[in-house]
Amino acid sequence: xxxxxxxxxxxxxxxxxxxxxxxxxxxxxxxxxxxxxxxxxxxxxxxxxxxxxxxxxxxxxxxxxxxxxxxxxxxxxxxxxxxxxxxxxxxxxxxxxxxxxxxxxxxxxxxxxxxxxxxxxxxxxxxxxxxxxxxxxxxxxxxxxxxxxxxxxxxxxxxxxxxxxxxxxxxxxxxxxxxxxxxxxxxxxxxxxxxxxxxxxxxxxxxxxxxxxxxxxxxxxxx
Numbered sequence: 001x002x003x004x005x006x007x008x009x010x011x012x013x014x015x016x017x018x019x020x021x022x023x024x025x026x027x028x029x030x031x032x033x034x035x036x037x038x039x040x041x042x043x044x045x046x047x048x049x050x051x052x053x054x055x056x057x058x059x060x061x062x063x064x065x066x067x068x069x070x071x072x073x074x075x076x077x078x079x080x081x082x083x084x085x086x087x088x089x090x091x092x093x094x095x096x097x098x099x100x101x102x103x104x105x106x107x108x109x110x111x112x113x114x115x116x117x118x119x120x121x122x123x124x125x126x127x128x129x130x131x132x133x134x135x136x137x138x139x140x141x142x143x144x145x146x147x148x149x150x151x152x153x154x155x156x157x158x159x160x161x162x163x164x165x166x167x168x169x170x171x172x173x174x175x176x177x178x179x180x181x182x183x184x185x186x187x188x189x190x191x192x193x194x195x196x197x198x199x200x201x202x203x204x205x206x207x208x209x210x211x212x213x214x215x216x217x218x219x220x221x222x223x
Contacts, residue, residue, distance in 0.1 A: 042180035073159035076187015
């Protein structure tokens with residue numbers, strides 16, 4: 001599972017190269033507009049508000065910032081799947097209906113135990129999803145100006161690849177922004193959670209569910 005999460009994260013990464021206007025006056029004007037654009041995107045949540053301690057947004061134009069957001073959304077989605085995979089995979093590990101019960105132990109060791117055919121299915125699935133995402137969000141490389149590698153389409157909003165089989169996307173702009181913020185926050189939490197799961201299992205060699213079962217809270221008396 002650790003390798004799966006890492007592999008998906010690598011496929012989900014995007015380039016972050018961008019170009020600024022050549023004129024110093026235009027640079028100042030563009031930077032101001034880009035800062036306003038960044039602060040109007042989904043994902044700003046109290047009590048942190050506009051959280052950018054490394055000033056990444058101030059150093060990027062709107063197109064570059066969109067690539068940052070595309071990477072964040074994609075990694076968040078992968079991490080949410082990874083967290084579910086940890087919990088479900090370990091809960092059914094050793095079951096007779098899944099790989100004849102041959103996959104056991106912590107989730108970080110599951111991928112190396114599966115049959116080779118699964119690797120092919122995994123590679124094809126990831127490749128198909130990434131090709132679909134690239135065709136939806138990115139300008140064809142043959143039409144990209146020199147110095148603007150990885151250029152996103154002007155009408156593409158980060159993360160909006162048109163996948164909504166359950167029709168959950170709201171029509172109201174404010175409701176949509178709220179849903180996008182919730183997805184971003186859950187993805188951010190999942191990135192931390194998946195990293196914690198992998199670190200914990202590598203440290204003690206136990207599955208997350210087993211670690212939870214062994215956890216004994218310590219209470220400190222205030223009397």
